[in-house]
Amino acid sequence: MNESQDPNTLNDSAIEAYLLEHPEFFKDKAELLTQLSLPHGGHGAVSLVERQQSALRERNVELRHQLGELTRIAEANDKRFHLTSALIQDLINADTKDALKHSFDRHIKESFGNSYAGLQWFDSSHTLDKAKAALGSLINTDKPFTGALRETEMRFLFGPAAIAGSACIVTLGELSPKGLVALGSKNATDFGSDTGTLFIEHVASVITSLAARLSG
Secondary structure (H helix, E strand, C coil), X not given: CCCCCCHHHCCHHHHHHHHHHCCCCCCCCHHHHCCCCCCCCCCCCCCHHHHHHHHHHHHHHHHXXXXXXXXXXXXXXXXXXXXXXXXXXHXXXXXXHHHHHHHHHHHHHHHCCCCEEEEXXXXXXHHHHHHHHHHHHHCCCCCCEEEEECHHHHHHHHCCCXXXXXXXXXXXXXXXXXXXXXXXXXXXCCCCCCCCCHXXXXXXXXXXXXXXXXXX
16 A cells, blocks of 8 residues: 555555555554454464453553552552641640640651651741741742751751751741741652642641640
């Protein structure tokens, strides 16, 4: 069959001739084979039906892998939901800012497995100035920060035992900084530009609301 032949003039003979000229036509077209209705061939060479069955088996394996991944994600999300619910309930039960900080720190480290957790309030211009001197533009009420940090920055957030790594920082307060919450890791790549921040932003919002009615 001429390669440039008008598709509208194709007939059975033309298609048969083309396939005879191109015996490898279906070699890389497993997707096409799954769409065809084919009779069984005779003995000898592998029939198109066998190729079709092989393609369908491969598709089934792929679908099972996809289903397994979706199930894994669903289970992980369900676990995170229950852990988050327990954290929020503990935060609600806190009767002081110190208790709020203790609950946040304990849940983030023990339940969620983060190396570091930090919660600070800027109760005076002095504490805010100190934070800005240590973290600079990382104090930002517009959006969270996620990325690698130097040892000095990690120690300001998480204490003197912290080492260089990475962190997610959410500044508390809408118009002006009132404090911050942070999650940290000893690995410099655990928190990056593609890290989701929905969870920590939600927790930060709850902490902001609760802190407004608590004393030290």
